Amino acid sequence: MDAxxxxxxxxxxxxxxxxxTTQRDAIIGAAFSTTEHYTAEDLLVMARxxxxxxSRATVYRTLxxxxxxxxxxxxxxxxxxxxxxxxxxxxxxxxxxxxxxCNKIVEFEDVHIDTLETCISKRxxxxxxxxxxxxxxxxxxxxEKGSCTRNNRGGRR
Amino acid sequence: MDAxxxxxxxxxxxxxxxxxTTQRDAIIGAAFSTTEHYTAEDLLVMARxxxxxxSRATVYRTLxxxxxxxxxxxxxxxxxxxxxxxxxxxxxxxxxxxxxxCNKIVEFEDVHIDTLETCISKRxxxxxxxxxxxxxxxxxxxxEKGSCTRNNRGGRR
DNA sequence: ATTTCTGCAAACGATTTGCACAGGG
DNA sequence: CCCTGTGCAAATCGTTTGCAGAAAT
Numbered sequence: 001m002d003a004x005x006x007x008x009x010x011x012x013x014x015x016x017x018x019x020x021t022t023q024r025d026a027i028i029g030a031a032f033s034t035t036e037h038y039t040a041e042d043l044l045v046m047a048r049x050x051x052x053x054x055s056r057a058t059v060y061r062t063l064x065x066x067x068x069x070x071x072x073x074x075x076x077x078x079x080x081x082x083x084x085x086x087x088x089x090x091x092x093x094x095x096x097x098x099x100x101x102c103n104k105i106v107e108f109e110d111v112h113i114d115t116l117e118t119c120i121s122k123r124x125x126x127x128x129x130x131x132x133x134x135x136x137x138x139x140x141x142x143x144e145k146g147s148c149t150r151n152n153r154g155g156r157r
Numbered sequence: 158m159d160a161x162x163x164x165x166x167x168x169x170x171x172x173x174x175x176x177x178t179t180q181r182d183a184i185i186g187a188a189f190s191t192t193e194h195y196t197a198e199d200l201l202v203m204a205r206x207x208x209x210x211x212s213r214a215t216v217y218r219t220l221x222x223x224x225x226x227x228x229x230x231x232x233x234x235x236x237x238x239x240x241x242x243x244x245x246x247x248x249x250x251x252x253x254x255x256x257x258x259c260n261k262i263v264e265f266e267d268v269h270i271d272t273l274e275t276c277i278s279k280r281x282x283x284x285x286x287x288x289x290x291x292x293x294x295x296x297x298x299x300x301e302k303g304s305c306t307r308n309n310r311g312g313r314r
Numbered sequence: 315a316t317t318t319c320t321g322c323a324a325a326c327g328a329t330t331t332g333c334a335c336a337g338g339g
Numbered sequence: 340c341c342c343t344g345t346g347c348a349a350a351t352c353g354t355t356t357g358c359a360g361a362a363a364t
Contacts, residue, residue, distance in 0.1 A: 019338055019343060040329080055346045060329060078233025081328060097281055106281055112273055117292055124254055124263055126294035133290050135274055137283035176318060176363055197354080212321045217354060238353060 001032035005071050005089065012069040026051035027062045031072060037083045037105050077105075077134060095133035104139075158189035162228050162246065169226040183208035184219045188229060194240045194262050234262075234291060252290035261296075 009028055013020060030046035038046070040059055047054045063084065066072040073088035077098055083105065087094075094107040113133060121128035166185055170177060187203035195203070197216055204211040220241065223229040230245035234255055240262065244251075250271060251264040270290060278285035 017343085021338070021344060023345070053346085057330080057347075058345060061331095061344085076233075076235025078235060078239075082235075097278060097283060097285075099283060106283070108277055108281060110273065110277060112269075116267065116269055116273070117290070120265055120267060121254060121292055121294050124265060124294075125297050126254060126256060126263070126292075127297060127300070128254075128292050128294045130293035131290075132292070133274070133288075135278055135283075135285050135289075136287035137278050137281075137285045140282050140284055143284070174318085178319065178363075180320070210321085214322075214355080215320060218319085218356095 001029060005032055008071060009066065009069055012065070018065070022051055023047075023054050023058050024062055026054050027059055028066070031066060031084070032086050035087045037075070037085050039081045039083060041081070043084065075132075095135075097135040097137055099137055099139050158186060162189055166223065166226055166228060169222070175222070179208055180204075180211050180215050181219055183211050184216055185223070188223060188241070189243050192244045194232070194242050196238045196240055198238070200241065232289075252292075254292040254294055256294055256296050 006028060010020060012018075013024075027043065027047045029050050030043055033046060040056075040063060043063070044054065044056050044059045047059060063072070063074070067074045067084075071086075071089060073085040075083045075085055075096065077083065077096070087107070091107060091109065094109050095113065097106040097108060098104070099106070114131070117131040118128055163185060167177060169175075170181075184200065184204045186207050187200055190203060197213075197220060200220070201211065201213050201216045204216060220229070220231070224231045224241075228243075228246060230242040232240045232242055232253065234240065234253070242264075244264070248264060248266065251266050252270065254263040254265060255261075256263070271288070274285055274288040
């Protein structure tokens with residue numbers, strides 16, 4: 001994982017008077033061991049590979065810290081659980097396309113969108129704070145070939 | 158409420174072999190007595206003004222029917238509960254701006270967005286199915302005047 | 315009659331939290 | 340030492356569901 005991210009987190013913890021613990025280290029290590037999106041439960045599994053003593057509660061308590069620190073983005077797609085995006089720092093302006101077939105989440109950026117959204121907010125009398133585009137879509141690949149080679153997070157509930 | 162909507166619902170129920178009951182009538186009447194967005198709990202309260210015997214379970218069981226019938230739109234903003242939009246038939250392509258201060262949901266349409274989203278999906282190899290723009294924003298009014306005259310759904314949890 | 319509906323209350327499931335102990339500063 | 344962090348298990352809360360009786364066709 002990126003040492004700068006780890007450093008940033010430690011500074012944040014210090015600033016807040018919070019401590020560096022083995023569990024938090026394991027969770028941080030796990031959280032940035034991938035560029036994929038994951039759930040709290042996914043992260044628990046990943047963190048336990050580093051430190052088996054990590055509990056679910058600690059994961060749930062650590063996630064908001066990483067979000068507040070700005071290194072992780074929380075995303076609620078109206079699915080059953082929230083997703084977290086460790087790739088946020090590198091691509092702060094991305095949007096998400098969610099495949100309803102395979103649950104794959106694809107990131108994309110588009111310069112037009114940002115302008116458009118800022119315009120719209122201004123027109124309505126608001127100042128945009130978080131702009132999210134969610135596109136639910138179906139794989140062309142699946143429709144044409146009958147199967148889908150993408151990451152399949154489905155099956156859960 | 159619009160008689161055409163009611164008619165459309167009755168046809169849907171008939172087609173599905175479902176029955177017309179006093180409770181469903183009350184819920185339908187309540188569901189289209191406003192153009193505002195509401196939650197399941199809001200709808201329960203509204204329906205009980207028409208028929209006090211309506212239960213929460215029946216509301217929760219009826220909502221998906223109205224959604225499937227196409228007269229109501231379900232929206233999950235990643236808040237604590239889902240919202241329902243009875244205004245969907247008249248404005249099927251609208252997007253939502255949610256004020257983080259007062260929880261007001263403002264609808265807007267924009268022709269550019271639709272084109273943009275279809276392009277993006279195609280570029281990524283998907284066929285867009287549901288396109289949602291969510292803008293979280295802050296009232297300019299609140300910031301400037303220190304108060305907000307908009308509908309305030311806040312306070313819950 | 316037969317089938318769908320209903321209200322009730324219990325179940326559900328992701329997330330949060332109270333508590334008593336562990337461990338970092 | 341003191342105060343924060345932790346695991347555990349119980350609580351939370353919108354929503355769903357099993358069941359037995361009620362109502363529609």
